[in-house]
Amino acid sequence: MSAHRFEMIPSAPFDFERMTKRLQGVSHEMFRYEDGALVRTLRIADKVYLVGMRSTGNAEEPSLDIQVNAEHEIKPSDLEEVEARLRTMLTADVDLKSFYAHLEGDPVLSKVTADHYGLRFILEADLFECMTKTIIGQQVNLTFASTLNRRLVEAASKPLEINGTLYPVFPSAQEVAALTYEQLREQQFSQRKAEYVIDFARSVAEGTLDLETLRLKEDEDIINQLVKIRGIGRWTVECFLLFGMGRPNLLPAADIGLRNAIRKNYGLDVQPGEPFVREMGASWSPWCSYVTFYLWESLNQKTNVSTII
DNA sequence: GGCCAGGCTAGCA
DNA sequence: TGCTAGCATGGC
Structure with a gap:
């Protein structure tokens, strides 16, 4: 100790x-x-x-x-x-001051950034943990996703004991790879979710998929590579790039939360469509992830609903 | 009780 | 190539 x-x-x-x-x-x-x-x-x-x-x-x-x-x-x-x-x-x-300076000409976004001055992403602790949690978070509500995450941690890894207190440790790829589908089924994972999580862990554990070397690639190349894996779609990779790698210029134009936030902050009558979001987002580059994050946060201002982390 | 939840795959036209 | 049922469960 x-x-x-x-x-x-x-x-x-x-x-x-x-x-x-x-x-x-x-x-x-x-x-x-x-x-x-x-x-x-x-x-x-x-x-x-x-x-x-x-x-x-x-x-x-x-x-x-x-x-x-x-x-x-x-x-x-x-x-x-x-x-x-x-x-x-x-x-x-991350140079937040450059981000704020980039938006100086936009009164709406300048107000949003001023309201959340000093806000930064807190990324997932590592890439394997991020992808595993994102797969688990597909389609189910956040409360249930959190329950499944906790059960995976309890089933796969030993906690760390410090001064008599036990702290959960997110399992390694090897530890998740050693589980059986049945073990996760018992923890209320669907058959598919159990397969996605364990098969992904096995490919990482066996070295078929090297997450760290992905860092050398462009966003779109990573998306194209990872969506070939069963259980991983575009939304999942975008979350991985945002909350795992902290890529600064990602625009999840289809995201409902982002579209609602644009509608609210710009006072639009209807929720904007994906092409409209892409058009707007063109001027946000190279800070699309940060604009998206701040806009999400502006939605949570009153309700205090948590997002993925 | 029904519908939705920050999706995705498999199967079918 | 494009569309949709099915997945499993909790919360409202």
Whole structure:
């Protein structure tokens, strides 16, 4: 057992409270709150850590106090890897000021960004976890998807014990690959969902599919490659690119939430169609993902409905 | 009780 | 190539 802590400085603006507020709305299967710190386990190169993040700054001068615990000895190189992973997850190095500057000529979107100043994506912890959760989230409501996620975690992996408390660890591809369809059927997965999740994990575990090398490819190339896999469609890959890889310029023009948000913010009488969204989105490039994210958030302003994370 | 939920596949015309 | 039933369950 070992414990370390360090300070992490994201680029400004960075509003940690605003970012994590979205996680508090629903019972999340991976994140917890402990004494104001956002806590979850991370798997990095076959080592598992418990990481706690607490804000000690503000949006203009952001600073995070990071606490790291593990059952194994933590080396300085491990801490560097943890910080690198957290910076990616928290999109801490994205140049939000350029994004805001890009929208200066658009009064509607400028107001939306001002209302959510300092908001950044919190990405999924890794690509395998992201794709697995997205497949599980297909078609079913978010509450049920969360239940299925939790059951998958409980069925496939051992929790991490720190100071007498058990923390769920998202299973590795190998652990999910070792499950049988029947095991997930018992957890109320449909036959198809069980097959999609396990077959995907097996292709990753066997090395047929290398998720990390996908990072070298363009969005459209990744979409074309992954939709060939049974159980993975365009929507699923777009979620993967957004919440797994943090690609900044994705426009999910068919998304109902995005279309509703455009209708609301621009005061349109009817929900705009996909071609209209593409037309509008042309001027958002190279920040389409961020405009989409902020528009989604503008829908949640009153209802506080959580989105995928 | 019926309909929908941030889809996708398989089967059919 | 394009359309649609079926999937499984929870929430409203």
